[in-house]
Amino acid sequence: MTEFEVVNGELRLNKHITKLDQFVIDALSILEKYxxxxxxxxxxxxxxxxxxxxxxxxxxxxxxxxENFFKFYDEAVSxxxxxxxxxxxxxxxxxxxxxxxxxxxxxxxxLIRLEIKIAKKQSQKMSLKNKIKVFYNGGFLFFSxxxxxxxxxxxxxxxxxDMEDARHLEIVFKNLNKEAIDSYTKLVLExxxxx
Amino acid sequence: xxxxxxxxxxxxxxxxxxxxxxxxxxxxxxxxDSQIENAQDMALTKExxxxxxxxxxQ
Numbered sequence: 608m609t610e611f612e613v614v615n616g617e618l619r620l621n622k623h624i625t626k627l628d629q630f631v632i633d634a635l636s637i638l639e640k641y642x643x644x645x646x647x648x649x650x651x652x653x654x655x656x657x658x659x660x661x662x663x664x665x666x667x668x669x670x671x672x673x674e675n676f677f678k679f680y681d682e683a684v685s686x687x688x689x690x691x692x693x694x695x696x697x698x699x700x701x702x703x704x705x706x707x708x709x710x711x712x713x714x715x716x717x718l719i720r721l722e723i724k725i726a727k728k729q730s731q732k733m734s735l736k737n738k739i740k741v742f743y744n745g746g747f748l749f750f751s752x753x754x755x756x757x758x759x760x761x762x763x764x765x766x767x768x769d770m771e772d773a774r775h776l777e778i779v780f781k782n783l784n785k786e787a788i789d790s791y792t793k794l795v796l797e798x799x800x801x802x
Numbered sequence: 803x804x805x806x807x808x809x810x811x812x813x814x815x816x817x818x819x820x821x822x823x824x825x826x827x828x829x830x831x832x833x834x835d836s837q838i839e840n841a842q843d844m845a846l847t848k849e850x851x852x853x854x855x856x857x858x859x860q
Contacts, residue, residue, distance in 0.1 A: 610819050610820075620823045621823050621824065622823045622824075622827035622831075623824075623827040623828050623830070623831035624831070625830070625831045625834040625835055625838070626834070626835045626838040626839070627834050627835075627838055653834065655818075656814075656815070656818035656826055656827070656830055657811075657814075657815075657830075658814050658830055658833055659833075659834075659837075660833075660834045660837035660838055660841075662841065689848065691848075691852070716841075716842055717847070717848045718841040718842070719838065719841060767803055767804060767807065770803050770808075771803070771807065771808060771811045774808060774811055774812060774815065775811055775814075775815045775818075778812060778815035778816060778818075778819055779815050779818050779819050
């Protein structure tokens with residue numbers, strides 16, 4: 608029986624690693640050297656079993672210094688990744704620091720992308736702070752609290768796909784904290800009222 | 803929400819919930835991998851992908 612349960616901020620599972628998972632694992636093995644990250648949005652539901660793929664794997668990172676960002680960029684490029692802009696200065700100052708996401712993908716495979724954004728809003732920072740460590744087979748990844756995902760998808764995004772993602776998480780996770788969902792819901796509604 | 807779609811989402815989630823990781827993830831991997839392979843087969847350029855995705859909120 609699978610029913611996932613987060614205990615003390617951790618969860619363990621043994622699953623078949625998909626090509627999408629492998630892309631995420633490989634790309635994050637570079638990023639994690641330079642920044643704290645947390646996976647969010649559709650990929651969270653997919654990692655925990657939702658029967659769909661995605662082209663965009665979204666994540667938040669902590670504030671990152673220009674030096675660390677340029678090191679990350681250089682290593683990624685040297686390992687055959689590309690970015691939406693080929694100028695790291697512009698990526699850092701005009702995108703990341705301007706609250707825009709940057710895209711990273713395997714050379715010649717631009718349809719599957721990591722979308723990296725700095726956590727600026729309080730709920731996004733809380734998502735990073737309260738991230739869960741998920742051990743899979745031989746490694747681990749950091750995911751947003753499931754309660755945050757459910758709240759954000761149901762209160763803000765609200766597309767059919769997002770409502771379905773939220774429903775999936777509600778069913779496969781055990782002991783979800785309903786107070787945390789309510790609290791995240793109030794917070795994101797307040798934050799996104801002003802854009 | 804489309805009632806039929808949500809019915810199948812719930813049905814699949816229930817399958818994930820009551821079965822071992824090994825069982826559900828093998829089926830899921832086949833589905834996800836086939837979608838990824840289809841995307842790779844399209845071999846679109848970065849510019850073509852940007853064109854398709856244009857309009858997406860950042």
